[in-house]
Amino acid sequence: MIEVRNLQKSYGALDVLAxxxxxxxxxxxxxxxxPSGCGKSTLFSILTGIEPADGxxxxxxxxxxxxxxxxxxxxxxxxxxxWRTVEQNIALGFEVxxxxxxxxxxxxxxxxxxxxxxxxxxxxxxxxxxxGMRQRAALARTVAQGRDTLLLDEPFGALDALTRTDxxxxxxxxxxxxxxxxxxxxxxxxxxxxLSDRIYVLGPRPGTVVGEFEVSLPRPRGIAxxxxxxxxxxxxxxxxxxxxxxxATL
Amino acid sequence: xxxxxxxxxxxxxxxxxxxxxxxAWEFYSRLSGIGNAVLPPPSRVxxxxxxxxxxxWDNTLPTLREVLIGFAVSLVFAFVVSVAIDASxxxxxxxxxxxxxxxxxxxxxxxxxxxxxxxxxxxxxxLLVALVTFFPIVVGLVEGYASSDRDAITLLxxxxxxxxxxxxxxxxxxxxPGFFTGLRIAITYAVVAAIFAEYAxxxxxxxxxxxxxxxxxxxxxxxxxxxxSALLTLVLFAATYVVQALVIPWYAESKRVPQ
Numbered sequence: 001m002i003e004v005r006n007l008q009k010s011y012g013a014l015d016v017l018a019x020x021x022x023x024x025x026x027x028x029x030x031x032x033x034x035p036s037g038c039g040k041s042t043l044f045s046i047l048t049g050i051e052p053a054d055g056x057x058x059x060x061x062x063x064x065x066x067x068x069x070x071x072x073x074x075x076x077x078x079x080x081x082x083w084r085t086v087e088q089n090i091a092l093g094f095e096v097x098x099x100x101x102x103x104x105x106x107x108x109x110x111x112x113x114x115x116x117x118x119x120x121x122x123x124x125x126x127x128x129x130x131x132g133m134r135q136r137a138a139l140a141r142t143v144a145q146g147r148d149t150l151l152l153d154e155p156f157g158a159l160d161a162l163t164r165t166d167x168x169x170x171x172x173x174x175x176x177x178x179x180x181x182x183x184x185x186x187x188x189x190x191x192x193x194x195l196s197d198r199i200y201v202l203g204p205r206p207g208t209v210v211g212e213f214e215v216s217l218p219r220p221r222g223i224a225x226x227x228x229x230x231x232x233x234x235x236x237x238x239x240x241x242x243x244x245x246x247x248a249t250l
Numbered sequence: 251x252x253x254x255x256x257x258x259x260x261x262x263x264x265x266x267x268x269x270x271x272x273x274a275w276e277f278y279s280r281l282s283g284i285g286n287a288v289l290p291p292p293s294r295v296x297x298x299x300x301x302x303x304x305x306x307w308d309n310t311l312p313t314l315r316e317v318l319i320g321f322a323v324s325l326v327f328a329f330v331v332s333v334a335i336d337a338s339x340x341x342x343x344x345x346x347x348x349x350x351x352x353x354x355x356x357x358x359x360x361x362x363x364x365x366x367x368x369x370x371x372x373x374x375x376x377l378l379v380a381l382v383t384f385f386p387i388v389v390g391l392v393e394g395y396a397s398s399d400r401d402a403i404t405l406l407x408x409x410x411x412x413x414x415x416x417x418x419x420x421x422x423x424x425x426x427p428g429f430f431t432g433l434r435i436a437i438t439y440a441v442v443a444a445i446f447a448e449y450a451x452x453x454x455x456x457x458x459x460x461x462x463x464x465x466x467x468x469x470x471x472x473x474x475x476x477x478x479s480a481l482l483t484l485v486l487f488a489a490t491y492v493v494q495a496l497v498i499p500w501y502a503e504s505k506r507v508p509q
Contacts, residue, residue: 048408049408050404050407050408067410068409068410069408071408072408072409073404073405073408075401075404075405076401077399077401079399079401079402079405081402081419081420081423082500082501082504083423083498083500092409092419093409096406096409096410096411096415096419097409097410125500125503125504127500127503127504127507128507145409
């Protein structure tokens, strides 16, 4: 379980996070929804230990986090290495984070391929893959790190709308099977509704939590879920919560 | 198939221009009465060069050896310096300005000096080739490191990797395309540098051959040596592409894939 209390961060005179508090339970899918520039990505930098916070604290299972952090980060760009095959890219997680030897890392990566719909593409280099497949490979590399929590930073932001929907449904399915603890950063309201157990809405800079929403839609969820009155109602509430902060800045 | 045709299509236009130039030169030399001691026609250059090919070859090999050894020395030092620059901010701030400043010295004019310091043997040639080729290789590497994907570096850091690991897994492979570009610039200087060093004092080499031919007014043989040195540079230049295709096949491939 991750607990973030009153987290603050500024770059010089620019306040980015002004007291963000949230928590993520084991096996929970939590989304952080917010406009561009609300400090969502900064929050991840602090959680992964790349950047220090200026104030507040992070507790993991009730204690201050130890290095390396039990969080695996998936960047907005997939950051797949063109000089490595898909399998070698996934193996990177086992190799660097897991400390496995190159050979064993490769074997473990190969075993992950079917789960991520990449069977038969292990020896392909990433530039031959479609955008959707690249994101799946990047997610596999994230999972390969063997950390408790996955931090996904707008994983589908760069995809076209149709591929994005496909991948959202796919992520929903695979999560239902694997039950990872996931924190998803997104500015796509529908994506948050479709995937999350809980949603935090962040206001524009400096980022603060302006709303917390329980998503009680039944699982498994599909396209039909999005058409239900409960989902539509939640979407409206989320959009309104997002607008509260927006009006001040527009 | 289409790739071979693509290469062919890029090769023939410069070849036509070259052929036209050679034909014009041939006619000019023959018809203007300028004389073989000043400007022999290309046909005579080829003839005389071929007649003297054994001696030309004997003098090409030492030059090639100087180039290759000088290049190898340069590569080793350039790599070490580039790693130091990448690893430490102090090294970068102190070395880079000095390196850039060193390029204000026309290095080739150092040829007489290195001969004074190191004599007429192999050492001054190697040194001059290394000096001239060092800078483009270092710059190619250092800028290559800097071109690596920031998210990829951050990703490795979140996995708990420190500089040696990020260097090995991201920065070095990312730098290789830039390194090969630097290598190609360097290799075009290398043969010139070796010949200059030979001018300043040597027993064998294309530079020595040219000076001997010039002293006996054999302009045709001077030109034949020029052609040989140009071919030598061309072969080395082409070799960098072959090595590149072997070392980083992903680079050319990734550029061919339509995005």
